[in-house]
Amino acid sequence: MTASHAPDEAGGQQPETGLRADAERNRDRLLAAARRLFARAGLGVSMASVAREAGVGKATLSRRFASREELINAVFADRMDAYAAAATAALADPDPWHGFTGYIHAVCAMQAADRGFADVLTMTFPAAKALEARRAEAYHGFLQLIGRAKDSGHLRSDFTSQDLVILLMANAGVVSATGDAAPDTGRRLVAHVLRSYATPGTPLPPLPDAPAPTALYRAMVRLGRSGTP
Structure with missing residues (x-):
């Protein structure tokens, strides 16, 4: 049986x-x-x-x-993990200003590498609990980075966490508009913005080269054909 x-x-x-x-x-x-x-x-x-x-x-x-x-x-679960980890790594940097700028560069590079992630960082998704939990974790880490950088005397006293959101929105727009035509444009934007965040006399890395006029022209043509960024 x-x-x-x-x-x-x-x-x-x-x-x-x-x-x-x-x-x-x-x-x-x-x-x-x-x-x-x-x-x-x-x-x-x-x-x-x-x-x-x-x-x-x-x-x-x-x-x-x-x-x-x-x-x-x-x-985007893995990317949000990396986003949160970037804040943790920056906080471990013994140089508060270097940790702060390194975090900005890392996050904006993540946006440049993935247009979808560029959008994710400028939107909220209330129903995506895990994603939003990681965003909150990264945000609290960033608040600590701001405090450390201000205490070091290198970050302007009037900088706020909202300024990061503004930068991410601007960088997302550049990533979307330039695409493969001028892929390094965002790096120059970020460098210019970081200079505006710094107090006088703060050490700054060299400014990346501006994109070639032909590259920007290709990006403008691409943007015109798509009708949207």
Whole structure:
């Protein structure tokens, strides 16, 4: 009797196991597709486009990710971990001004590397609890960086945490507008802004070269063709 039941039990388990494996493969394909599209075009990409890129139907996408925010939370979880870790690393720097500027450079470089992440840092997603928790962690670390840099005498006393949000918004716009045409433009913007944050006499790194006129022209043509940043 035991032997005669074994095939039935195995047969009953196989489809369930297969369904779980299919579901996991579809989830991985959707995440990979969303990462590619968000990095290339920002968060304005539609959910239908993500499903098409992954080669699945919209119903499959809805089963794996019930909302857009749930998908964004999954796609950018590792990047938000790196964002929070950047603040921790900066706080460990014995030079408060170097830690502060290093954090700014690191975060803006993350934006430049991924257009979707550039958008994430300038938006809020209340339903994406894990993502917002990491954002809050990074923010509290940044408040400590501000205090240390001011105490060192190198950061202007009128600098506020809102100034970082303004910089991230500006950098996101530059990243979006220039794309591959003039990819280093944001580095010059950040360097100029950091100079405005510094008190007189503060040591500053060299200003990166300005983008070539032809590169900026290509970026302007690209921006004109797209109609939006």
